[in-house]
Amino acid sequence: MHPFTLERPRELSTAIAFRAQAGRNDATAEYIAGGTDMVQLLQEHVRRPERLVSLAGLLDNRIEVGPGGLRLGAAATMADVAAHPAIVEQFPVISEALLNSASPQVRNQATMGGNLLQRTRCPYFRDVGYAACNKRAPGSGCAAIGGENRWHAVLGTTDSCIAAHASDLAVALVALDAAVEASGPRGQRTIPLAEFHRLPGDTPHIETVLEPGEVIAAITVPASPAARRSHYLKVRDRASFEFAVVSAAVAVDLDGARIRRAHVALGGVGTKPWRVPRVEAALAGTNLEPAALRRTAALAAEGAQGRGANDFKIELMQRVIVRAVEIAGVRT
């Protein structure tokens, strides 16, 4: 661990000012909330901030469910959100995504805001023994392209980076049209979650649209009939404490066996949480019938590019969509 100064401001505005002093590309000051990801990255020397700005006690941790929808304070823990009765009932995909993430110990500690900002599990990003990682050291190259890339993305990749976004929660939230409330040096603003994470392009080290100093204050999710009939299906190499090989968050609004409106997002396959609007459009008006679901799920593969060891994800993600829709469809 590199030496750093821990700042524990009493006001959020002070914290924001500390962080805003560092530019967007300058990682000399970093926020820490639950710390479940940050501490690992500090210990492995992947992140080397000179100043660590604690958000402890500065952020809202309330969970509010009203007729219009859901508001999650950024400091709410994964465990508390997953277990909240109204979320289990009205937004099951969120609870399921959380319960399929990490371990009970991590879920007790990790926060909503930190979950959306967690860094990729790409092993080359996390091992400083490898020189080439554009995300960790801009311009150094990508060891995963041509390397061990079974876990990597097939959608949204570039020749600079093929790292998959690791959050399950973000996949569920993006499917439900969630938005991020951000606080920063210039006040507050709302960012649709679909526009929150950036594609890697040739600057994979810049992962979100947050400006220097901006912090996630809350997450909002609109209520919808589909959210009640939703499901998170996660396919992974072991049954717990493991990241997704492929996952799907699905919410469906049904008219009998006919799909009126569908929300579908994918995890484990995209460089960011990956919504598939063409699949959603094709599902609208379709019956819950296997052959029809398979045809529509095939649209998810548009633009997908395997890099060898992860080629299988392109077929697997279509099957995961079909099964997730089938499971959500029979939910009462």
Add this chain to the structure above:
Amino acid sequence: MTTTFIGQPVSRVDGRQKVTGGATYTAEFNQPGQAHGAVVRSAVANGRISSIDTAAAERAPGVLVVLTHVNAPRLAYRPHKGAVDPDVGERLHVLQDDRVSHQGQPIALVIAETLEQATHAATLVRVTYASEVGTTDVTRVGPVPLTQQKSDQGETKPSETQRGDPEAALGAAEVRIDQTYVIPRENHNPIEMHATIAAWDGNRLTLWDKTQWVYNVADEIAAVFGISAENIRVISPFVGGAFGSGLRAWPHVTLAALGARVARRPVKLMLSRREMYYGTGYRPHTVQRVGVGASRNGRLAAIVHDAYQETSTYEEYSESLVNATRFLHSCPNVYTRHRIVRMNVHTPTYMRAPGEASGVFALESAMDELSVALNVDPVELRLRNEPEQDEFKRLPFSSRSTRECYRIAAHGKAVEWLEHVTDVQYGAGTGASSRNSRQQ
């Protein structure tokens, strides 16, 4: 003697301590005045260290000592073979020269007041290498024969055996299975990482060490430092899993003792989870061709078992891959060969059911496939090929209970649970095994 324990639940004597946090593991034996060690490891697989700059690390806060091959004391490394050391080759001599034989090899040791200071300073050591092409892919290197060694009894362990004309018999067999079975490398990862705390008192050394064998650690460290094993006390009351990884004394044990001697302080050296892949052993990658031929009535005509495995460039660790094949089933034509691939990796070691398990997996998988090809029950296939004597040594078995084992496994209590499972292929996955365990 009868006992009332069989069939009854029995609490572990240390169960309460383990579940209440009362059990003390190696890294928890903190000593007064203790300093902490962090290891700098090679970033290349093969070559020489051309320069190593420790100036920045030495200036870092809290750093007491930075040891490299340039300034580390020359250690005795007296000739020594523990019972679990490979017969051929020589253990890694840490920080004794500029040679790098594998990625992750220790090339410097930082001793500092705190763990954080030590790990930070370790990142400040600047190393350049004269890197050479390394071999790290078992399929891209030619296997070579095992070095022939005479055992204590004066016998030479054969690495290649043949009786009859196996290839011809395999080619002529009415039914034939000829497959290659691959087991990738399996790294040791017990829940407790390896750790050592070393404290010198004059020429006497105390080691708190995660080990399965305290006497072996004392004997080896005595040989490394050229002192008497009587002057070394090794303490290891609890082991948080080891599965074979704690049998040998690995390089980090030497490093802890070396750091403590130079720093004149007790030193704790605990490996990180990442470091568990760099020097505490693993089940080697094996590639095994097994051909089995039989008559239509299920009598074996030929077995060909040709196996190779990875080992390091400096030690010849060999699994007992083909030993059981020589006598497990009755067969007139049998060929076995065991070769190794020397690679730029650290030395593999025993892992739960060492050697025989990897080899028998291949043989018995082929037997299962043969039973399917013959449409013969897999247990029945083995019973039809039960030998009357050890056909390799041409000696009677001192004991052999395979018929009884097959009977119990196929029809007795061992498969009662199967009645609760549907769509089970009865007998599929059957396997016989053998483990030659010498009582000492």
